[in-house]
Every structure is written in structure tokens, then in C-alpha cells.
Amino acid sequence: MDERRLKYLIQEKKYVTLKKELEEMNEVDVAEILEDLDIHTALLIFRMLSKDLAVDVFAHFSVEQQRDIIGLVTDKELKHIVEELFFDDMVDIIEEMPANVVKKILLHAKEEERNLINEFLRYPIDSAGSIMTIEYVDLKKAMTVKEALEHIKKTGLNKETVYTCYVTDKNRKLEGIVSLRKLVISDEEKTIEDIMDRDVIYVHTHDDQETVASIFKRYGFLALPVVDKEDRLTGIITVDDIMDVIDQETTEDFQRMAAMSPTEEKYLDASIFSLAKHRIIWLLVLMISATLTGGIIMKYEKVLETVVVLTAFIPMLMDTGGNSGSQSSTLIIRGIALGEVELKDAGKVIWKEFRIAIIVGLALAVVNFFRIYFFDGVGVLISFTVTFTLFVTVVISKVVGCILPMIAKKLNIDPAIMAGPLITTIVDALSLVVYFSIASWLLNI
Amino acid sequence: MDERRLKYLIQEKKYVTLKKELEEMNEVDVAEILEDLDIHTALLIFRMLSKDLAVDVFAHFSVEQQRDIIGLVTDKELKHIVEELFFDDMVDIIEEMPANVVKKILLHAKEEERNLINEFLRYPIDSAGSIMTIEYVDLKKAMTVKEALEHIKKTGLNKETVYTCYVTDKNRKLEGIVSLRKLVISDEEKTIEDIMDRDVIYVHTHDDQETVASIFKRYGFLALPVVDKEDRLTGIITVDDIMDVIDQETTEDFQRMAAMSPTEEKYLDASIFSLAKHRIIWLLVLMISATLTGGIIMKYEKVLETVVVLTAFIPMLMDTGGNSGSQSSTLIIRGIALGEVELKDAGKVIWKEFRIAIIVGLALAVVNFFRIYFFDGVGVLISFTVTFTLFVTVVISKVVGCILPMIAKKLNIDPAIMAGPLITTIVDALSLVVYFSIASWLLNI
Numbered sequence: 083m084d085e086r087r088l089k090y091l092i093q094e095k096k097y098v099t100l101k102k103e104l105e106e107m108n109e110v111d112v113a114e115i116l117e118d119l120d121i122h123t124a125l126l127i128f129r130m131l132s133k134d135l136a137v138d139v140f141a142h143f144s145v146e147q148q149r150d151i152i153g154l155v156t157d158k159e160l161k162h163i164v165e166e167l168f169f170d171d172m173v174d175i176i177e178e179m180p181a182n183v184v185k186k187i188l189l190h191a192k193e194e195e196r197n198l199i200n201e202f203l204r205y206p207i208d209s210a211g212s213i214m215t216i217e218y219v220d221l222k223k224a225m226t227v228k229e230a231l232e233h234i235k236k237t238g239l240n241k242e243t244v245y246t247c248y249v250t251d252k253n254r255k256l257e258g259i260v261s262l263r264k265l266v267i268s269d270e271e272k273t274i275e276d277i278m279d280r281d282v283i284y285v286h287t288h289d290d291q292e293t294v295a296s297i298f299k300r301y302g303f304l305a306l307p308v309v310d311k312e313d314r315l316t317g318i319i320t321v322d323d324i325m326d327v328i329d330q331e332t333t334e335d336f337q338r339m340a341a342m343s344p345t346e347e348k349y350l351d352a353s354i355f356s357l358a359k360h361r362i363i364w365l366l367v368l369m370i371s372a373t374l375t376g377g378i379i380m381k382y383e384k385v386l387e388t389v390v391v392l393t394a395f396i397p398m399l400m401d402t403g404g405n406s407g408s409q410s411s412t413l414i415i416r417g418i419a420l421g422e423v424e425l426k427d428a429g430k431v432i433w434k435e436f437r438i439a440i441i442v443g444l445a446l447a448v449v450n451f452f453r454i455y456f457f458d459g460v461g462v463l464i465s466f467t468v469t470f471t472l473f474v475t476v477v478i479s480k481v482v483g484c485i486l487p488m489i490a491k492k493l494n495i496d497p498a499i500m501a502g503p504l505i506t507t508i509v510d511a512l513s514l515v516v517y518f519s520i521a522s523w524l525l526n527i
Numbered sequence: 528m529d530e531r532r533l534k535y536l537i538q539e540k541k542y543v544t545l546k547k548e549l550e551e552m553n554e555v556d557v558a559e560i561l562e563d564l565d566i567h568t569a570l571l572i573f574r575m576l577s578k579d580l581a582v583d584v585f586a587h588f589s590v591e592q593q594r595d596i597i598g599l600v601t602d603k604e605l606k607h608i609v610e611e612l613f614f615d616d617m618v619d620i621i622e623e624m625p626a627n628v629v630k631k632i633l634l635h636a637k638e639e640e641r642n643l644i645n646e647f648l649r650y651p652i653d654s655a656g657s658i659m660t661i662e663y664v665d666l667k668k669a670m671t672v673k674e675a676l677e678h679i680k681k682t683g684l685n686k687e688t689v690y691t692c693y694v695t696d697k698n699r700k701l702e703g704i705v706s707l708r709k710l711v712i713s714d715e716e717k718t719i720e721d722i723m724d725r726d727v728i729y730v731h732t733h734d735d736q737e738t739v740a741s742i743f744k745r746y747g748f749l750a751l752p753v754v755d756k757e758d759r760l761t762g763i764i765t766v767d768d769i770m771d772v773i774d775q776e777t778t779e780d781f782q783r784m785a786a787m788s789p790t791e792e793k794y795l796d797a798s799i800f801s802l803a804k805h806r807i808i809w810l811l812v813l814m815i816s817a818t819l820t821g822g823i824i825m826k827y828e829k830v831l832e833t834v835v836v837l838t839a840f841i842p843m844l845m846d847t848g849g850n851s852g853s854q855s856s857t858l859i860i861r862g863i864a865l866g867e868v869e870l871k872d873a874g875k876v877i878w879k880e881f882r883i884a885i886i887v888g889l890a891l892a893v894v895n896f897f898r899i900y901f902f903d904g905v906g907v908l909i910s911f912t913v914t915f916t917l918f919v920t921v922v923i924s925k926v927v928g929c930i931l932p933m934i935a936k937k938l939n940i941d942p943a944i945m946a947g948p949l950i951t952t953i954v955d956a957l958s959l960v961v962y963f964s965i966a967s968w969l970l971n972i
Contacts, residue, residue, distance in 0.1 A: 106725065106726045107726060108726065108728060108746060110745055110746050231711060234711055234712070235711060235712045244708050244711070245690050245707070245708070245749075262690070262707055262708070262711065263689050263690070263707070266676060266679055266680060266689070266707065266711065267679070267680050280551065281551045281552055281553065283553060298770065299770050299771075299774070300555055301553060301555050302767030302770070303767075304690075304749060304766070321749070321766050321767075321770075322747030322748075322766075324770075325743065325744050325747070325766075325769075325770070325773070326744075328770070328773060328774075329744070329773075329865060332777050333861055333865070336781075336857050336860075336861050337857065337858070337861075339857070340850075340853045340854050340856075340857035340858075342854050342857075342858075348862075348867050349858050349859070349862045349867060349868055349876075350862075350867065350868065350872060350875065350876075354879055354882045354883045354886065355886070357858075357879070357883050358883045358886040358887050358890075361851070361854050361883070361887055362886075362887055362890050362891070364850070365847060365850055365851055365854075365887065365891055365921075366890070366891065366894060368846060368847070368850055369843060369846075369847050369891060369894070369895065370894075370898070372842055372843035372846050372847070373843070373898075375842040375843065376839040376840060376842065376843055377839075379838055379839040379841075379842070380836070380839050383835050383836075386831075386835055386838055387832070387835055390828050390831055390832055391825065391828075393824055393831055393838050393841075394821040394822075394824040394825050395821060396824075396838075396841060396842070397817055397820040397821065397824070397841065397845060397955050397959070398814060398817035398818070398820065398821055400842060400845065400846075401813060401814075401817050401820075401845075401948075401951060401952060401955065402810060402813070402814050402817070404849070404948075404951070405785075405786050405809070405810055405813055405948045405951075406806070406810055408785045408786065408948065409785050409786060409787050409806050409810075411785075412781050412782070412784070412785035412787075413782070413785075413787075413794050413802075414794070415781075416778055416781050416782075417793075417794045417795075420774060420778070422793050422794060422795065423794055423795065427795060430795065431794075431795075434799055434802070437799045438799045438802050438803045438806070441799065441800065441803040441807075442803050442806055442807055442810065445803075445807050445811070446807070446810055446811065446814060449811060449814070449815075450814065453815070453818075458818075476810075503846075503849075503850045503853065506846060506849070506850075507846060510842050510846065514842070
């Protein structure tokens with residue numbers, strides 16, 4: 083439904099048609115449509131939706147919209163939303179809401195659920211526990227396939243995923259898994275014990291969500307069980323939530339690599355002060371580090387006074403060094419993040435980068451010499467100085483660029499910090515020293 | 528199983544135990560274990576595996592291992608592998624294999640399958656068609672739930688996913704979908720038409736895989752149907768394949784943002800010439816663009832000759848400009864990639880970045896003035912020149928950094944190209960002009 087049709091239906095009060103058309107749509111799209119309306123019209127339409135759709139739509143609203151809607155609905159409506167929401171969605175919502183709204187929500191939760199919510203809120207941010215849900219199908223070994231299917235039929239309506247069922251013993255210890263596919267294609271009389279898969283891959287509640295994401299990617303699972311310290315099943319994580327985790331972790335890497343402190347805030351929603359805060363620290367650190375390069379230049383003041391033209395090539399040398407260092411560090415950082423490059427490959431990586439640097443450095447050097455000697459008409463000694471420095475800079479920057487992320491990994495620091503900006507600053511200083519040393523030697527200053 | 532136990536079991540020829548332990552493991556792990564052995568031992572163990580596991584393990588081998596194994600197995604073994612492989616895995620393998628191996632594989636495929644493979648190989652790289660599979664459950668409207676479940680039981684064994692079933696008419700046109708969950712919980716006597724969902728979200732064979740990935744993320748689907756130009760169902764895409772697509776697209780963005788031409792080759796597998804090739808072009812372009820900055824410096828040669836100390840601040844100004852521009856462009860590029868920032872937000876974004884730049888620029892300026900005037904003992908006029916240039920540079924770089932990715936998007940170029948390296952080169956030139964203009968005016972040169 084496009085915006086014009088929506089407005090038309092609202093204006094003409096064709097609510098029956100409107101409801102019918104909305105009911106046929108995906109909840110994500112309905113949520114987006116309501117998000118663009120003023121809150122009172124949105125509430126009006128929200129109330130028209132069937133109860134099931136309304137809850138699904140609510141789960142996809144933005145934090146602001148959820149807050150506004152909770153503020154306006156009746157207690158009875160809120161009770162229904164709270165009862166029907168998936169548990170992990172509810173925990174997410176509670177984490178984002180202001181205290182008075184949380185209080186209002188918790189009023190409508192059963193006591194047992196309130197305790198669970200409190201338990202969930204205690205899991206560390208970005209841990210498996212913080213993204214899992216408690217809705218899953220729990221089977222027993224002794225059940226037959228027929229009984230299991232009936233059990234699913236009875237209870238499976240509200241489960242976020244029924245496609246993997248978990249077999250637990252009386253102490254809630256995880257004994258195996260059975261896919262719904264296996265249940266459907268198996269003989270009705272077989273027991274769960276006969277058909278279950280015992281080699282279960284699982285994570286612990288305190289494992290990092292990045293670990294969880296890499297397990298999903300490695301095995302292509304739809305869901306993964308989460309156990310507590312005593313190996314009791316406490317929840318499951320579904321693949322759709324992992325897609326968000328992957329995006330979030332990648333965004334953090336992008337932010338770190340561009341010299342920002344990472345934040346989960348969406349760009350358009352974040353305040354300018356919050357955005358500025360995340361940017362200033364690294365810029366300050368790098369600005370002050372650049373004092374070093376200034377110091378080097380002042381040390382060679384005499385060289386520059388004698389041959390001012392040398393100054394003209396400083397930006398080109400520094401930029402090329404920064405760029406070629408960034409190339410190497412980016413590939414290694416990404417390789418580490420995807421598990422393609424490991425610390426044991428360090429020797430191989432450095433040797434590889436060294437040889438690539440020779441090739442790339444030579445190619446750039448040839449073009450550069452040709453350009454400044456023949457086109458710009460710079461003297462042969464100066465052309466040679468610039469060209470040789472360029473070559474050395476490329477080699478240094480590529481080697482530094484691949485080593486630093488691996489050192490970070492070794493020290494358990496996020497390798498993404500060792501990206502362009504930091505490497506540029508380091509390579510700047512090194513290449514200036516090379517530049518002036520060669521210049522003062524060759525030009526006899 | 529760890530390496531030591533594996534070696535022990537092989538050495539002691541305890542093959543029964545070895546087979547038993549491998550059969551209990553996940554195919555991904557078995558493939559990794561065999562990958563580390565020499566090819567003959569690997570083949571020996573590969574042949575021990577049950578047929579079903581062997582095929583699954585084969586699909587997870589690296590391209591080299593697959594090639595080597597195909598070269599060594601008997602025709603009968605290869606026939607079984609070819610018959611049992613998932614269709615999309617087979618197409619992937621064929622795409623990677625040398626011609627003689629492909630010929631050997633196709634010998635064992637049925638004619639019908641050969642035609643299909645050829646059709647699949649014609650889909651553009653990175654299109655929905657190139658990543659879809661043909662294995663899915665196809666139902667008819669008139670079937671009852673009971674009949675549908677029996678149909679799945681009969682044919683569903685080899686399907687990559689049976690969790691979403693597709694309802695088609697006699698011309699293979701897609702009419703609706705039914706989840707296996709719905710089938711299991713519904714009354715056996717109901718017809719598919721009663722319970723199917725008609726509002727199906729689908730993609731076309733020629734849609735880009737990035738579009739497909741964003742649909743998966745938006746709706747949290749497990750599978751998505753793919754239709755041809757005549758809206759006939761031709762295949763489905765499953766969420767596990769989309770995780771690879773997301774990683775691949777992100778890696779491309781990382782590569783572009785670090786001034787490399789994107790490649791899908793894994794870092795450790797790629798040759799140094801291939802890696803060098805992807806890096807040289809952009810480095811050359813950026814190096815030659817830096818001529819501009821050199822030209823600007825030479826134009827103001829007189830200023831620099833008179834006040835050599837000005838040179839000392841060039842690296843700091845350029846780096847800070849580059850870094851603050853990168854911050855803005857990275858956030859906008861990522862925002863566009865995730866669909867959080869759209870072209871219609873351009874005005875809002877520029878205004879936001881402008882205000883952030885003022886805050887960040889002021890903070891840096893204060894620290895910088897304090898540092899160079901009080902600590903380095905630079906004269907007040909020069910300190911002011913440097914500080915004012917720093918402030919202007921931050922503002923320019925942030926505004927340029929947010930505008931360029933949006934212009935790229937508007938022109939249908941990948942916004943990732945407008946990242947750090949390019950923006951640094953542009954901002955370098957602009958900040959030098961500001962620097963020297965202010966210097967010559969303030970210092971009366």
C-alpha cells in the first residue's frame with residue numbers, strides 16, 4: 083500500500099478496506115507505515131488491527147513509537163501486548179524504555195515473568211544471554227514422534243521457532259536436538275531417543291555475541307541452544323537476531339577503523355553532542371601524535387630552507403604511505419574478523435605483504451619518477467630522492483599495516499583500532515625521516 | 528576430536544572407532560579435519576564415512592580439496608556425490624572447477640540436470656538466480672494438510688529447507704506460502720488454500736544479491752522465493768547462504784573504502800600479483816591527484832621560504848582533515864549500506880555534520896592553540912593561523928565527507944568509493960589553500 087492510498091482510505095474513513103489491506107501485509111511494512119503517521123492516527127489504525135498482528139507490529143516499532151503507544155493505550159490493551167510479545171522482544175523493549183514506562187509494563191507481567199525479566203537484564207551487554215529467547219519446544223526422550231507432534235501442536239503456536247526442538251532431561255540438561263523436519267518425516271511410533279541428534283553444538287549464556295555469530299556462519303544453523311554454567315538449557319538464539327548482531331559488529335569495526343569510539347545509536351537518531359563525543363577523543367590523540375611529524379620537519383628545517391621544493395612532495399608521500407598502509411591493515415583486520423587470517427599465519431602474512439609492497443612500490447616509483455622528472459622538470463637528484471622515499475614508504479607502510487592488527491589481536495585489543503588513521507600517523511613520521519635523511523645525504527646539505 | 532586423537536586412531540588403525548566418532552560430528556568439523564590431512568589419508572577416511580555424511584562433508588571442502596578428491600574417487604563414488612549434492616552446492620562447485628573436472632562431473636549428471644546447470648551458470652554473478660537452489664517443497668492449493676504432510680514425508684528428505692512450502696498453480700506461478708509450522712499445527716482436513724499466506728514477498732532471478740540480503744534482514748525470513756520474468760517460481764534462497772552474501776558485500780565495502788578494487792579471493796589464498804593488482808590502480812590515481820597539493824605548495828613557495836615553521840604543521844593539518852572527513856564519510860557510507868540513511872535525508876545530514884564539525888573543530892582548536900602557543904612557543908600570529916586553519920579544515924572535511932557518499936549514491940556509484948583516501952586528497956588541497964591564504968594575509972607576506 084502506498085502513502086497516497088493510505089491517506090485516501092483514512093480520509094474517506096474506509097476503515098473496513100483499510101483493515102483488510104493491512105491484515106494482508108507483512109508486520110514490518112505495517113509498522114513502517116504507522117511510524118510515518120501522527121501518533122493519534124497511528125493509534126487509531128493500530129487499534130483496528132487484529133490482536134495477533136497488533137502485537138507483531140508493536141514489536142517492530144521504533145523505541146519512540148513504542149513509548150508513545152504505551153503511553154496512550156488502555157491498561158487492558160497493554161496487558162494483551164505484554165502477554166503476547168515474544169520474550170526476547172519484551173526484554174529488548176524494557177531495556178530501551180524510560181523507568182515509568184517499564185513500571186507500567188511490569189505491572190502487567192506475571193510474577194514469574196517479572197523474575198525472568200530481571201534475570202535477563204543482568205546478562206552482560208552483547209552476551210549470548212542478552213540476545214536469547216526463552217520460547218522453544220522442549221521434548222523428552224521417551225516421547226514418541228506422534229506425541230511430540232501433538233505437543234508442538236498444543237504449545238507451539240507462540241514459539242518463535244519450532245523448527246529445532248530440544249530434548250532435555252529432568253534437570254533441564256540438554257540431551258539432544260530434533261528438527262521439525264525429522265519429526266515430520268519419521269515414523270510416528272519411533273521415540274525421540276531413536277531419532278534425536280546427540281552431538282549438539284551450543285553456547286553459554288556469557289559467551290560473546292560475536293562468537294555466537296561466527297558459529298551460525300560456520301554451521302548455517304537456524305537456531306542455537308544456550309546453556310548456563312550447569313549446562314542446563316536456558317534459551318535459544320535464532321538466526322534472524324544474529325543477522326542484526328553481524329551488522330552491529332561490522333558497524334563497530336567500521337567506526338573503530340575510522341577513528342571513532344563505537345556506538346549502537348543510529349546516525350539520524352543520535353544527538354550532535356553524542357556524535358561529536360564519539361569523534362573528538364581519537365582526533366585529539368591523533369592530532370597530538372602528529373606533533374612528532376612537526377618535530378621531525380623542524381629538525382630538518384635547514385634542508386627545507388635550502389631546497390623548498392622538497393616541501394611540495396610531503397603531502398604526496400604522506401598520503402601514499404597512509405593509503406598503502408590502510409590497504410594492508412584493512413585486509414588483515416577484515417581477515418581476522420572473518421576468521422580467515424589467524425595469528426599462526428603471521429609469518430606468511432608479513433612475507434606476503436613485503437613482496438606485494440615491492441611490486442606496488444616499484445610500479446608507483448616508476449610512474450612517479452617519470453612524472454616529476456620529465457613533466458614537472460624537477461632536478462634528477464631531487465626526483466630520485468622523492469622516488470626512493472616513495473618506494474621505501476610503501477614498503478614500510480605495508481609491513482607496519484599488516485603487523486599492527488596482529489599485535490592488537492595478540493594483546494586482545496580489537497584489531498580494528500589499528501586501521502588507517504593510526505597507521506597513517508606512524509607511517510608519516512617514518513617516511514619523513516627517510517625523506518630528509520636521503521635528501522640531506524644525496525644533496526649534501 | 529582433536530588432532531592428536533585423530534592421528535592416534537589412524538596410526539593404530541582403529542577405523543571402527545574413528546568412523547563412529549566422525550559420524551557423530553557436524554559435517555563442517557569433519558571437513559575441516561580432513562582438509563588438514565594429506566590427500567591420501569583424507570580420501571581413506573572420506574571413504575569410510577556413511578554416504579550421506581560423505582556428501583555433506585564434500586560440500587564443505589575447499590575448492591582445492593574438492594578438485595583433488597574428484598580426481599581420485601571412482602566413477603561410481605563420483606556418481607553418488609553428484610546425485611546427492613544440493614543443487615546450489617553443485618552449481619557453486621562447477622563454477623570453481625577446471626574444465627576437465629567439470630566434464631567429469633557433468634558426465635554423471637542426468638540430462639535434465641545438465642540443462643538446468645547450464646541455465647544456472649548463465650545468471651549474472653551476484654544475482655538472486657546465482658545463489659538460489661531448486662530444492663523446495665511445492666504444494667497445490669487443493670491438497671489437504673494431511674496430503675501435504677505426506678507429500679513432504681515422501682519427497683522432503685533431500686530438500687535443503689522444508690520449513691517454508693510454496694503453493695503454485697499449474698503454470699508454476701507462485702500463489703502463496705505455508706510454513707511447516709502452520710502445517711503441523713493445523714487441522715488435518717483443512718486445505719492448503721485455507722491456511723496459506725497469499726501476501727508473498729519474493730525476488731526476481733536478476734535482482735542483486737544485496738537487495739535479497741536486505742529483504743532477509745528486514746523481515747527475518749528463513750527462505751525467500753525467486754521468480755522469473757513471467758512470475759513463475761524457479762527457486763528459493765535460504766538464510767544460511769545470505770549470511771555469506773552479507774559478509775561478502777561488507778568485505779567489498781571495506782576494500783573499496785581502503786582504496787582497493789574489490790575481490791572475492793581469500794587473502795591467504797590469493798597470489799601476490801593478484802593482491803598487488805587490486806591495490807595499484809587506486810594508489811596511482813591518488814598519488815597523481817596529490818600533484819595538486821604539490822602545486823599549491825609551490826604557488827606559496829614565498830610564504831614557506833619566509834616562515835619555514837609553517838611547514839611543520841602541514842602534516843598535522845592534513846591528517847586531522849583526513850581523519851575527520853573519514854569519520855563522517857564512514858558513518859554515512861555505512862548508514863546508506865544499512866538503509867538507515869537515505870537520499871531524502873541529505874539536508875538533515877549536512878546540517879547535522881555542520882554542527883558536529885563546529886563542536887569538534889572548536890574542541891580541537893582550543894587544545895591545539897594551547898599546545899603550540901604555550902608549549903611549542905610559536906608566535907601568536909602563527910599559532911592563530913594554524914588554529915584557525917585547523918578549525919576550517921575540520922568543518923570543510925566533515926561537510927565534504929558527508930556530501931560525497933550521497934552524491935555517489937545519487938549517481939548510482941557505490942558510496943564506499945567516497946571514503947577516507949579520496950576525501951583525504953580533496954581535503955588536503957582545500958586545507959592548504961586556506962592555510963596559505965590566511966598565513967599570507969595575517970603575516971603580510
